[in-house]
Amino acid sequence: MKLTLKIWRQANANAKGKMVTYPLDGIDGDMSFLEMMDILNEELITKGEEPVEFDHDCREGICGSCNMMINGKPHGPQKLTTTCQLHMRKFNDGDTITIEPWRAAAFPVIKDLIVDRTAFDRIQQAGGYVSVNTSGNTQDANSIPIEKAKADEAFHSATCIGCGACVAACKNASAMLFTSAKVSQYSLLPQGEVEATTRVQNMVRQMDLEGFGNCTNTGACMIECPKGIKLENITRMNREYLKAETIG
Amino acid sequence: MSALVKSSLARKWVMALSGLFLxxxxxxxxxxxxxxxxxxDTFNEWSHFMGYNPLVQFVAQPILIAGLIVHFAMGIILDFQNRKARPIKYANYAGGTNASWVSRNMIITGLVVLAFLGLHMYDFWVHEMTVKYIDVQPEDPTRYFHELQAKFVSPIRVGIYVVSFILLAMHLWHGFNSSFQSMGAKAINKGDGLRKFTYAWAVLIPAGFIFIALFHHFTHTH
Structure with a gap:
């Protein structure tokens, strides 16, 4: 498979970046997208050029690191799939592929395709947890009966890998889907109810402080989420936030 | 409570509530x-009531104007903030594959509706204020129907009305349904009955206004 890659190159956070075109030959349909990037980098290194920096870790779709905007879509053309799980058979011989980093003021580019997603960490740290006394008297979580449907819903919200595809896809670079999933995974469970008020207040406050855009309910985040996180999380967070700020 | 005023979620609540009011x-x-x-005759009677009832004039009308200003001002502020949230645009962005055009371009349809409201206010509200408070003409409960027909004689004005209401329908198609998500009631892709009602309303009401404009254009007696 012969491809033309148009990739965003940026030397560092302060440098001005630009799209650079690379021809690439000998790509097999069974290769993953990241393996294709590895081959490109090997070629660049052989030629004495700087390889393209990109984030990756598990390469099995669970770490949320391999963030690339591929032909205008976060993680590329295949639904419910991260870039590392995307295979080159989804592309055709002779294709031109545009590869860009996530674009958001809250996700500044560190180098090439790598962005700083610590804004998500700070949102999580603001309230995305359950305070548990670990002095030895910790109650077994399973001792509290939980309705199966609620447990499933909470678990589904918790499958968010924090990759940032929702922010990348949203025309406003809004982080509502991520934040609301992290709010929901606790608020749906009795263990999370205790801190529900402060959790949603603190996480929304941090989300706003990070400079993400406002949600305009386009639904693009849900469509592009590799884990299929649902819009109901956003609805739930809107409801919980109002309750927290008015009733308490 | 102060956080409520400043937060992005509260701003969406304001958009949703003012939108539902409108x-x-x-x-x-x-x-x-x-x-x-x-x-x-009924039109004249109801219009006269709306034009001269003190509750409508001095309570409902200021609330309506405030609702309009809040909705438009907040929409423009939100759009400004959203543009700031992505200072560098994508070279290739497939926004059309994951969200509808109307949901992505509420600011465009909204600004067209705002421009239309300028014309609409000039046509009817400024005229009404002139009749009542500047020229101080005596009350005439029969003038409204003829005034309405006179406005729809010009094909250019009717054309502007038709285009504006089509864009209003597009704005409402997303806005009405989406307001329930902003208020935490239901997601935009859920609640089939309510969702279908909002879509039907978004089409039928503007279509009705277009019908009224065309009806008077083709049947006016001036």
């Missing part, structure tokens, strides 16, 4: 206007 107003406006097609 939806109710538009429904009432349509109900009165459609009488002009059915019975000019």
């Amino acid at each position: 939806v109710i107003f538009l429904t009432q406006h349509f109900v009165i206007n459609i009488t002009s097609v059915i019975s000019p």
Whole structure:
């Protein structure tokens, strides 16, 4: 498979970046997208050029690191799939592929395709947890009966890998889907109810402080989420936030 | 509570609530206007009530104007903030594959509706204020139907009305349904009955206004 890659190159956070075109030959349909990037980098290194920096870790779709905007879509053309799980058979011989980093003021580019997603960490740290006394008297979580449907819903919200595809896809670079999933995974469970008020207040406050855009309910985040996180999380967070700020 | 005023979620609540208020107003406006097609006398009677009832004039009208200003001002502020949230645009962005054009371009349809409102206010509200408070003409409960027909003689004005209401329909198609997500009631892709109602309303009410404009354009007696 012969491809033309148009990739965003940026030397560092302060440098001005630009799209650079690379021809690439000998790509097999069974290769993953990241393996294709590895081959490109090997070629660049052989030629004495700087390889393209990109984030990756598990390469099995669970770490949320391999963030690339591929032909205008976060993680590329295949639904419910991260870039590392995307295979080159989804592309055709002779294709031109545009590869860009996530674009958001809250996700500044560190180098090439790598962005700083610590804004998500700070949102999580603001309230995305359950305070548990670990002095030895910790109650077994399973001792509290939980309705199966609620447990499933909470678990589904918790499958968010924090990759940032929702922010990348949203025309406003809004982080509502991520934040609301992290709010929901606790608020749906009795263990999370205790801190529900402060959790949603603190996480929304941090989300706003990070400079993400406002949600305009386009639904693009849900469509592009590799884990299929649902819009109901956003609805739930809107409801919980109002309750927290008015009733308490 | 102070955080509520500053937060992005609260701003969306303001958009949703002011939008729903305007939806109710538009429904009432349509109900009165459609009488002009059915019975000019009823139209005159209702219009006179709306024009001279002190509760409508000095309570409902200021609330309506405030609702309009809040909705438009907040929409522009939100759009400004959203543009700031992505300072560098994508070279290739497939926004059309994951969200509808109307949901992504509420600011465009909204600004067209705002421009239309300028014309609409000039046509009817400025005229009404002139009749009542500048020229101080005596009350004439029969003038409204003829004034309405006179406005729809010009094909250019009717054309502007038709285009504006098509864009209003597009704005409402996303806005009405989406307001329930902003308020935490239901997601935009859920609640089939309510969702279908909002879509039907978004099409039928503007289509009704277009029908009224065309009806008077083709049947006017001036």
